Amino acid sequence: MALQKINAYPRPKKKLGQNFLVNDRIAEAEAVHGIDKNVLEMGPGYGILTRLLCKKAKRVVAVERDTALYEHLKHALHSKKLKLICSDFFDVSDEELELGDTDIMISNIPYVLSSKTIEWLSEKRMQAVLCLQKEFVEHMLAREGTDKYSKLSVISALSFSITKIMDVPKGNFRPMPKVDSAVIYMKPKDARITDEEMRIIGILMQHKKKTVRSSFIDSEDQLGITKEEAVRIADSLKHRESRLFKLSPGEILDLSREIGKRLDTT
Numbered sequence: 001m002a003l004q005k006i007n008a009y010p011r012p013k014k015k016l017g018q019n020f021l022v023n024d025r026i027a028e029a030e031a032v033h034g035i036d037k038n039v040l041e042m043g044p045g046y047g048i049l050t051r052l053l054c055k056k057a058k059r060v061v062a063v064e065r066d067t068a069l070y071e072h073l074k075h076a077l078h079s080k081k082l083k084l085i086c087s088d089f090f091d092v093s094d095e096e097l098e099l100g101d102t103d104i105m106i107s108n109i110p111y112v113l114s115s116k117t118i119e120w121l122s123e124k125r126m127q128a129v130l131c132l133q134k135e136f137v138e139h140m141l142a143r144e145g146t147d148k149y150s151k152l153s154v155i156s157a158l159s160f161s162i163t164k165i166m167d168v169p170k171g172n173f174r175p176m177p178k179v180d181s182a183v184i185y186m187k188p189k190d191a192r193i194t195d196e197e198m199r200i201i202g203i204l205m206q207h208k209k210k211t212v213r214s215s216f217i218d219s220e221d222q223l224g225i226t227k228e229e230a231v232r233i234a235d236s237l238k239h240r241e242s243r244l245f246k247l248s249p250g251e252i253l254d255l256s257r258e259i260g261k262r263l264d265t266t
Contacts, residue, residue, distance in 0.1 A: 020045040021108045021131065023172040027052050029165065030106055030183060033129045034060075037103035040126075042089045042117065043110060047073050053106065054079035061098055063089045090116065104128060111136070111177070115152065119198075122159040125188040131168060137182040149245050151205040157249040158193055160186040193253065200256040208245040212237055212255065215244055225266055233262045 021027060031052035041062040044050040046069075053060045054077065063085045064070045070086040077084070085092060094100075105128040109117050114136050121128050132140075140156040141164070142148035156162060168181040193201075203222045207215035213234040216223075220230040234240060239247060239255055247255065 019110075019173040019175060019177045021048055021168075021172060022046065022174050023168075024048060024052075026131075026166070026168055026172055026183070030108075030129050030131065031056050033185065034104060034106050038098070038101050040097060040099075040102050040105045040107075042105065042107040042113075044073060044084075045069065045108065047077050049106065049108060050077060050082070054081050057081065059083070059098075061085065061102070063087055063092055063097070065089065089113075090120070099124065099126075102126065105130070107131070111179075118152070118156065118159075121186065122155065122188070122193070127188060128186045129165070129183065130186065131181050131183045134167065134180040134182045137164065137184055140184070144248050145246050149208065151202045154201055154205065154249045154252050155193065155198065158189070158191055158253055160188055162186050191253075196260055197253065197256040200259050201252055204244055204252070204256070204259075209243060211241055211243055212247075213240040216240075216259070223263065225263070229266050233259070233266070236262065 027049040034057040038059045039057040044062040108131040142153040163185045165183040216234040
């Protein structure tokens with residue numbers, strides 16, 4: 001995207017975490033995943049991806065929170081395929097987003113919304129092509145036994161099959177962020193994780209380097225049980241002597257379900 005065209009757009013707002021993609025080649029690599037599909041886009045920004053999606057997709061629903069950008073895009077993008085919404089993405093109803101027949105989300109999302117977006121996609125069981133902070137992607141893809149293995153790694157592995165498409169150096173955004181990014185493709189898996197299971201996984205993974213027993217006992221307050229109850233339940237758990245970060249995502253999910261049953265009987 002030419003510099004003079006960039007300068008014609010409203011100034012990015014730091015409080016919204018805005019860093020806009022300006023490389024057409026990267027936008028093209030993302031847009032090909034929307035060919036003949038109904039696409040959802042969060043934060044179209046300068047519209048570089050949106051414009052390409054309107055050429056390739058059957059329909060594009062794009063949600064922009066920034067009112068100045070929304071007004072600019074409304075006049076700059078002319079396509080019968082495009083539905084442009086001015087709102088906080090997470091405040092928009094499923095009906096207005098037309099989720100009933102949406103095939104895929106394709107977006108360059110603000111880094112600050114990464115975790116919330118992954119949880120939303122997991123809940124909606126929607127495939128996606130996302131450009132995210134590279135380190136965030138490394139945590140998503142981290143395997144058990146590694147330092148970057150975390151709650152995000154577990155939830156991502158349980159919810160999606162993830163393929164890294166390409167790295168995106170920070171110079172491809174304006175204003176330029178301090179970190180590099182990466183584009184990934186996410187395909188939802190059949191497994192479902194309840195809110196309670198996700199809560200338990202999050203609590204336990206705060207102490208991932210400890211044994212399951214120690215992690216559970218140290219989480220007594222968050223779990224809403226007494227020390228005595230925590231010790232009793234911890235001593236009955238299957239993987240009580242294993243360190244959490246060495247358990248696979250499937251083993252951690254099974255553990256969260258085991259704990260949930262124990263808590264129901266306290």
